[in-house]
Amino acid sequence: MKLVVNADIKKGKINRNIYGHFSEHLGRCIYGGIWVGEDSPIPNIDGIRKDVLEALKELNIPVLRWPGGCFADEYHWKDGVGPKENRKKMINTHWGGVVENNHFGTHEFLRLCELLGCEPYICVNVGSGTVQEASEWIEYMTFDGESPMANWRRANGRENPWKVKYIGVGNESWGCGGNMRPEYYADEYRRYQTYIRNYGDNRIYRIACGPNADDYNWTEVLMRNAHWHMNGLSLHYYTIPHNWHHKGSATIFDEKEYFITLKKTMYMDELITKHSTIMDKYDPAKRVGLIVDEWGTWYDVEPGTNPGFLYQQNTLRDALVAAINFAIFHKHCDRVQMANIAQTVNVLQAVILTEGAEMVLTPTYHVFNMFKVHQDADYIELNYDSPKYKMDNEEIPQVVATASTKDGVLHISLCNLDPHNDIDVNVELRGNQYKEVSGTILTAPAINSYNSFENKNVVAPQNFDGAKLTNDGLVISLPAKSVVTVALK
Numbered sequence: 001m002k003l004v005v006n007a008d009i010k011k012g013k014i015n016r017n018i019y020g021h022f023s024e025h026l027g028r029c030i031y032g033g034i035w036v037g038e039d040s041p042i043p044n045i046d047g048i049r050k051d052v053l054e055a056l057k058e059l060n061i062p063v064l065r066w067p068g069g070c071f072a073d074e075y076h077w078k079d080g081v082g083p084k085e086n087r088k089k090m091i092n093t094h095w096g097g098v099v100e101n102n103h104f105g106t107h108e109f110l111r112l113c114e115l116l117g118c119e120p121y122i123c124v125n126v127g128s129g130t131v132q133e134a135s136e137w138i139e140y141m142t143f144d145g146e147s148p149m150a151n152w153r154r155a156n157g158r159e160n161p162w163k164v165k166y167i168g169v170g171n172e173s174w175g176c177g178g179n180m181r182p183e184y185y186a187d188e189y190r191r192y193q194t195y196i197r198n199y200g201d202n203r204i205y206r207i208a209c210g211p212n213a214d215d216y217n218w219t220e221v222l223m224r225n226a227h228w229h230m231n232g233l234s235l236h237y238y239t240i241p242h243n244w245h246h247k248g249s250a251t252i253f254d255e256k257e258y259f260i261t262l263k264k265t266m267y268m269d270e271l272i273t274k275h276s277t278i279m280d281k282y283d284p285a286k287r288v289g290l291i292v293d294e295w296g297t298w299y300d301v302e303p304g305t306n307p308g309f310l311y312q313q314n315t316l317r318d319a320l321v322a323a324i325n326f327a328i329f330h331k332h333c334d335r336v337q338m339a340n341i342a343q344t345v346n347v348l349q350a351v352i353l354t355e356g357a358e359m360v361l362t363p364t365y366h367v368f369n370m371f372k373v374h375q376d377a378d379y380i381e382l383n384y385d386s387p388k389y390k391m392d393n394e395e396i397p398q399v400v401a402t403a404s405t406k407d408g409v410l411h412i413s414l415c416n417l418d419p420h421n422d423i424d425v426n427v428e429l430r431g432n433q434y435k436e437v438s439g440t441i442l443t444a445p446a447i448n449s450y451n452s453f454e455n456k457n458v459v460a461p462q463n464f465d466g467a468k469l470t471n472d473g474l475v476i477s478l479p480a481k482s483v484v485t486v487a488l489k
Contacts, residue, residue, distance in 0.1 A: 080105020
């Protein structure tokens with residue numbers, strides 16, 4: 001296969017926030033996954049798990065979305081501040097009916113973001129909340145002057161306001177966030193965003209609730225009625241092999257199901273293209289970002305676990321799903337300004353799984369680590385025509401590739417989706433000369449190989465020596481079912 005890299009043709013900036021994460025009060029994502037409390041025997045910093053913190057820091061995690069998800073539209077932030085012993089308990093009606101003690105609230109989340117060095121992205125309650133509640137939350141977090149909320153923040157131990165840039169106005173308002181029609185939500189959005197104020201030099205990037213997958217009418221109505229009031233519009237799309245009632249197993253699947261999963265992941269490209277076309281009509285300057293703040297694989301829960309906790313394992317298949325999505329987000333970097341995988345720890349396509357004091361990094365984690373070189377880099381034009389990987393009467397490209405340049409280094413990331421056949425990629429490098437090449441590969445014995453608490457490194461990155469510089473460019477020997485990132489200097 002031939003691949004032409006025009007290293008001098010920059011097609012746009014890959015926003016580092018495309019590598020964002022999502023942490024909802026759901027199952028063991030927050031409690032047990034991120035938060036163990038100050039008194040826990042598990043090593044922690046201010047109640048936040050140290051091992052998870054260090055693993056996420058390694059990814060240069062740029063932005064973290066919280067507190068949901070469906071949970072956001074039943075979360076009342078005032079119950080989660082002040083002395084922990086006085087905080088109200090609540091029932092998490094969406095996710096397993098468990099009692100939530102509200103020990104992880106605004107201060108704890110913003111402390112987590114400080115420790116990670118990432119931007120907080122907070123979703124306010126539109127479904128069961130009030131405009132006043134949302135407005136006061138912004139004031140509590142970001143106002144430096146004399147006011148009831150700012151004074152309450154100081155009384156709760158935080159003198160200086162936080163910087164909070166990203167605010168989502170409701171979540172899935174078409175579904176669990178209120179079952180609203182787009183016309184109704186557009187008006188509610190306009191009302192709410194009026195009271196989400198900029199205090200001091202804190203400048204808020206307002207994100208409206210966008211469509212569920214291919215609901216193009218929602219995007220049309222929101223852009224027509226409210227685009228000048230928003231900075232971003234969200235999009236949710238999950239890769240589900242079968243259907244909502246029977247999603248399929250995370251670890252027990254055949255090649256047909258593997259193929260279907262990858263094919264459904266590629267639908268993200270069509271979704272972004274079509275929603276972007278509608279957005280272009282109202283916003284030709286591309287001022288409004290498309291924010292893919294929920295994406296990833298969704299399977300049936302692991303047998304024997306609480307069905308409301310959405311706990312699933314994570315295989316080499318998921319690593320390939322992540323890499324395909326990143327390539328799609330890069331391609332649309334003119335419009336896609338953030339993406340948040342669902343979810344960070346112990347939920348859906350998590351990058352980390354925990355069990356008591358134990359922690360394991362998933363194949364998806366390793367793809368994030370291999371692709372972090374693309375954060376804030378210049379997207380480079382690639383030309384290639386991949387052979388097809390075929391199954392029954394369907395086909396998808398065998399190879400997915402993407403490239404970027406930053407600080408004089410060219411990074412090319414490739415996936416070989418075919419589980420049986422290696423492929424040689426002949427790379428023609430235009431526009432620059434390179435003297436050295438290095439690389440990293442992620443692959444495993446089987447498409448359903450995964451990392452368990454007993455065996456944590458079944459799917460782990462290795463040095464890749466299958467890339468060789470030649471007089472004509474570069475030859476990359478790409479093994480079957482693998483993800484590779486090469487660096488050229």
